[in-house]
Amino acid sequence: MAFSLPELPYKKDALAPHISSKTLDFHYDKHHQAYLTNLNKLLEGTALASETLESVIHKSAGKADMIGIFNNAAQVWNHTFYWHSIKPGGGGKPAGAIAEKLQADFGGYDEFVQKFKNAGLTQFGSGWAWLVMKDHKLAITKTGNADTPMVHGMTPLLTVDVWEHAYYLDYQNRRGDYLDAFVAHLINWDFVNSNLA
Structure with missing residues (x-):
């Protein structure tokens, strides 16, 4: 089961002027997508191919022969987490x-x-x-x-x-x-x- 690029939780221009749509064109469409493409290629035909993303990260962490899998899987996860860590009109003091x-x-x-x-x-x-x-x-x-x-x-x-x-x-x-x-x-x-x- 190949992983796919998760949708952004906002439009690409929604974070401007703090982060531009041009940055997201590269950061999301190119960088995030490249980690995903690499990960899917590296997982093809391996025992990890049917695992969840978190499981792939945990099972490849610290293993020299799986460094490529770990790097790409963790970058896919980190980036998805980052997109959700930000929102239009966010920031400032929190509540709750x-x-x-x-x-x-x-x-x-x-x-x-x-x-x-x-x-x-x-x-x-x-x-x-x-x-x-x-x-x-x-x-x-x-x-x-x-x-x-x-x-x-x-x-x-x-x-x-x-x-x-x-x-x-x-x-x-x-x-x-x-x-x-x-x-x-x-x-x-x-x-x-x-x-x-």
């Missing part, structure tokens, strides 16, 4: 359970913002910054390349993609400006609350 949890575990929203943006800024090279649940507490972590928190005993709640293809057409080398826009205008707190539940 996540607001209480940010207060309890970080001392408030402002401390979360500082830690989250710092993780995104200090991720060397390509990768991701994440808000996760670890041992019943919120934590900020970052992963390089295709790595994903789910294979390290953490539950992802929110991610920002800091591969250059996520922001370069709109922000060039200004990763900090992209992260500012992500936090202020794009975070889908409803999605975060649903992951927390």
